[in-house]
Amino acid sequence: xxxxxxxxxxxxxxxxxxxxxxxxxxxxxxxxxxxxxxxxxxxxxxxxxxxxxxxxxxxxxxxxxxxxxxxxxxxxxxxxxxxxxxxxxxxxxxxx
Numbered sequence: 001x002x003x004x005x006x007x008x009x010x011x012x013x014x015x016x017x018x019x020x021x022x023x024x025x026x027x028x029x030x031x032x033x034x035x036x037x038x039x040x041x042x043x044x045x046x047x048x049x050x051x052x053x054x055x056x057x058x059x060x061x062x063x064x065x066x067x068x069x070x071x072x073x074x075x076x077x078x079x080x081x082x083x084x085x086x087x088x089x090x091x092x093x094x095x096x
Contacts (some may be wrong), residue, residue, distance in 0.1 A: 024042065024044070024055040024056055025044055025055070026042035026043055026044055026055050026056070027043075027044060027045055028042075028043040028044070028045050028052065029041065029042050029043065030043065033062070033065075036061070036062070037059055037060065037061060037062070038059070038060050038061075038062060038065040039057065039058070039059050040057070040058045040059075040060070041054045041056075041057050042054070042055050042056045042057075042058075043055060
């Protein structure tokens with residue numbers, strides 16, 4: 001059996017535009033789904049306003065949504081281990 005050379009490991013290079021790197025603040029999120037995709041709308045609600053604006057919409061596959069949810073749960077657990085539990089109250093407005 002001949003030794004076949006192993007291809008070199010490839011490393012993904014991720015680029016981010018400056019306006020995307022600055023981020024958007026959101027204090028509400030809506031999540032909807034079909035059988036083939038999830039849609040996440042990140043929204044900014046201003047105090048005392050009756051209208052809110054969607055700042056960003058992400059559409060993704062169910063498998064990626066599951067990986068994202070697990071990554072978020074892991075990060076939340078590490079955050080709470082370092083800074084303490086995040087307590088949600090009923091009077092927080094019920095925003096997701």
